[in-house]
Amino acid sequence: MNINSFLWGLLSFFFLFPKPSFQESYNLSPVPNARLQNAFIALQAWKHAITDDPKGFTSNWNGLVVCNYTGVYCAQAPDDPYIITVAGIDLNHAGISGSLPEELGLLADLALFHINSNKFCGTLPASFRYLRLLYELDVSNNLFSGEFPSVVLCLSSLKFLDIRFNKFKGKIPSALFDLKLDVLFINNNNFQSTFPKNFGNSTVSVFVLANNNLQGCLPSSIGKMAKTLNEIILINTGLTACLPEEIGLLTGVTVFDVSYNNLVGTLPKSMGNMKSIEQLNVPHNKLSGEIPDSICSLPRLENFTYSYNYFCSEANSCLNLKDKDDRKNCIPHRPKQRSAEECKAFYTHPVGCSAFGCLPPPPPLTRLPPPPPRSSPPPPHHYYHHP
Template sequence: MAIKVIREFGKRITYDPQGITKTWRGNNICKDRSTYKGFICAEVRSKTRVVGVKFNGFNFNGRNEKLTFDNFIEDLKDLVIFHVNSNNFTGNIPSQINKNPHFYELDLSNNKLTGTFPMSVLNATNLTFLDLRFNNIVGLVPPQVFKLDLDVLFLNNNMFDGQIPDNLGSTPVLYLTLANNKFTGPIPKSIGQASNTLLEVLFLNNQLSGCLPYEIGLLRKATVFDASKNSLTGPIPHSFGCLVRMEEMNLSYNQFYGPVPEMLCKLMNLDQLALKFNYFTQVGPECRKLITKGVLDVSMNCILDLPSQRTPAECSTFFSQHGSCPDEWSLNYIPCKINHSITQDISDRAPRSAMRPSPSYAALIEPP
């Protein structure tokens, strides 16, 4: 059955620079590894079956530069994974993928998918990995996507717009990347509900606005947070001192102002704190130690006694026009008990030889 489906699909491929489809011959699909390249077999219900498609980097294309998934992905009944990044697939994802109870990884990144969010994906309720980055998908992200039991959700480098759904915090994902889209409005306060799951979250290079919700400080397991290159404003909430595992934080190229919280600068795992191109006015002694160590970058702000700052005219213009945050009280609210055993003087901390790779930042790099 799988051989028949594969051969029919192969007829639609008119561009195959690596000659992959030439190996789709004979009947030894699961016996001879030199045949049927791009397919993975395994034992399922006591029989050998085709369980995976891995076309990463094959650069397939079809007639008139159209290559769809129709009568392919849904006809391979035992699929567990479907990885086809860096090809030229177009069209929609068949809704029948929800009929396979074992289907749990879908990677469609770096293709030519257009239109709005593929709602058929929401039917695949057993997915744990969803990667739609580097396509041309437009419109709103449906709230239902944050109800999927995913570990990884990469939606970056598309043209999604509108506000991020309010139920963002319902997601159980570990790695969330919404960067390089056209999202507007605030970061949802519900983000704090994902305190037991989110490890890395990237909002960078959108059009987000408003003040940071203190609920971000509830992300006690988060190691990476990047909301740079937006239009966010207000002071940094003191709750950020609760981010005890934070290693990299980037809030650069926004409109933040006020003092940089000393509690944030005392977090012992912090390797990078980028706050450049904002309107901060004060840094205390702990933050100054981070500057000396090269951990904190506060260039192009409004800190009078530091070099490489904005001009007095720029700062004066900003402070004569900026508004205040609607929930001023929340900026001083600390939703945790600061444990001094998990903070220490930066001068006592040994430098790390190498930072661990970040899956979320890696997702911002287009596959070759």
């Protein structure tokens, strides 16, 4: 059985079968194999690291038959169909307090680890690097803290990473964007960083980075994500400067949200190429200029929110959108706009993209070699002497 078959088979069991029939179908022996013995050690260590279990999720974590534990799912090992192993853990919404012990690294065949909406603290164990089959990791909505859990950079099979709504801080490692992930949620933490140059190397289809303090410019390398990206949400991340023209290459994106930032300049005309866009949100920035018809006429666009900016004109097609919001701009003859004084003050002192240092520096001037020495002065030239 190859790894992909193992993972998809496990996902099917999660969604199609209730736990009792799934477990009983294997007619588990009371004497576990070596992998289940390791799982017993890991889960008992975890139980002792739990300080509060208000819903009693781990109350039946007793005995050697770990496949009967609540939240523990077993399956055939990917390398031996005759061996049963722990393949998934799901303790979502249990309200459990505690930490994650290093012994969890003994769960070498684990493909899914879901513990969202609990009160776990500390960080991810370094032993997670041994979880070579881990496909989905969801530790969202907990109390984890410290630096970005760099152990996830060692997980070669990882496709789904969700660490949102924790207290992680510091820099986001650039190596994260070189992983072959499909879904990445790192929003609502305390990261303070900038967008790395290799940001566009990411293979994600869904990327949510909202409510962190990254600041800086959105790299032009985002255009390299055109083949995979479907949704990108960068709400309240400290974005500055202008949106790069390369955004127009994201022809498969359905949701694009950069609300509550410090973006300036105009909307790139290239955005008129985003034929799949359904929801486009740019409110609460300092964007200005005209909104072209090419954007409002996009075939799938249903929701376009551009309120609380300084746009001075919008195409008639924008008014025909099913759901749009153009409040608090500088658009003549539209209701609920900014005052004339506020608009005049903004356009009197416009801020350009170059003010944020995001544009590449100009190429250095090339020094020409000195002319060869002449025996006589050069003839007169019409550039210097008028006839």
